[in-house]
Amino acid sequence: MKKKISLLIGLGLFALQFMFSQGSPDYSGGLKVNLNEDGSKYFRIISWAQFWVQNNSDRPLDANGNEQSDLDFSLRRARILMYAQINKDFLILTHFGLNSLNADNMTSIGTGDRSQLFFHDVWAQYRLSDNHAIGGGLHYWNGISRLNNQSTLNMLTMDNQRQAWATLGLTDQFARHIGVYLKGNLKKLQYRIAINDAITNNLQASAIPANGGAAVYSGRRLLGSKDAGRNYAGYFDYNFLDQESNFLPYKVGSYLGGKKVFNVGAGFFLHPKGAVVANSSGQLSGEDVSIFAVDAFYDSPVGENGAAITAYALAQFNDYGKDFTLGTTYETGSLIHGHLGYVFPSESKTKFQPYIQYDNRQIDAINDSATSFGIGTNAYFSGHNSKLTLEYFNTKYANNEAVGTLTLQAMIYL
Incomplete structure (x- = not known):
C-alpha cells in the first residue's frame, strides 16, 4: 500500500511539474514514459480540453420554431493524443476526442448516431533519413497553408480561421485524409506532400447538381473513385530565422516570444473531378x-520582460467548381486573412496578449463579399498550458445583417 501511495504521489508531482513549469508551446510535453535506458524507445500522452461560454443575440429559431437562449455552453474540444517511438526509424501516432459538444447534440446515455467521439489521426511513419520521412494512415500532413495545418493547442486567436480549413468535411474527415505522405526539410526549406483518398459521405452526401446550376462537391460519389477518388496536397515554407520543428504536423500559432521565427510559405490542394455539374439535359x-x-508568419520577442509580437497573413484562392457555395463557409472565390497579437511585458508568470484579426472573402456565386473582424485577449497563467481567452467576433455576409458573438474560453492541456 505504501508503495502504491508513493507511486501516486510521484505521478501527481510529475504531472504538476508539467502543468506549471512548461510555459512554451514548443515544449515536447505531456506524460513521457521511457521504455529503455537511453529514452530512444518511449510513448507520450498529451491531453487537452477547451470549454466555451458564448453570447449571441442573433441565434435563429430552433428546429421546432422556438426562440433560443442568447447564452450557450459547449465543450469545444476534448482530445487525447498518444505517440510512440518504437525505435529511431518508426513512429506511430493516435489522436482521438470530440468537438463542439453541447445540449443540442448530446445523447441521453452518450451513444447513438450523434456520438462525437472519433479518431482524428491514426498514422505510422518510417524515417528515410535524419531529415526525411514517409508515412500513411489517417493523417494531418495537409497542404494549402499554415492554418490548414494548425495545432489547436496554441492558436493566437480563439479558433482557427474557418475557411482556411478548406477541405474539412468535403474531401476529408475533420481535416484528416486517408493516404500517404512524405515530409522533411532541405536545410531551411520544410515540405510536406500527400496523396489521399477523398471521402464518399461528405457534407453533400445526398446533393445532386441542378441542370445548368452550381457545382456540387460529390465527385467520388457521383462519378466513381476511379475518376474522382484521389486528391493531392502540399505545403512548403522557408524558415528564414529559427528553424521550426516538423516532428509532428501541427503548426504553432504563437510562440509567445519563445522563438524568433519568420517563415514564408506556399501550398496547394488538387482534386481532379472533385466537383460535379449537370448540363441543361x-x-x-x-x-x-x-x-x-x-x-x-512572424513571431519574435520584443524588448525585455517577455514582450513578444505574433503576426500572420494569408492569401487563399479557392476553386470548388462553378459558383460553388455551401452555407456561408465554403465558396469558390478568394480569401484574405490576417491577425496580429502582442504579449505585454511582465515579470509575472501571468501574461496578457491582446490581438485583432480581419478577413475578406470574395464570393463568385453571389458576386459579393463577406467580411469578418475579431478582437480579443489571451490571459496566460502557464503559457498555452493554462489560459483564458475572451473574444468578440463579427461577420457580415453579403447584404445580410452583421452577426456578432462574444465568447469566453477556458483551456488547459498537459
Missing part, C-alpha cells in the same frame, strides 16, 4: 477542384 461531368495559398 442533366448529364453529369466533373470539374477539377483547386486551392492555392501563400502566407507569412
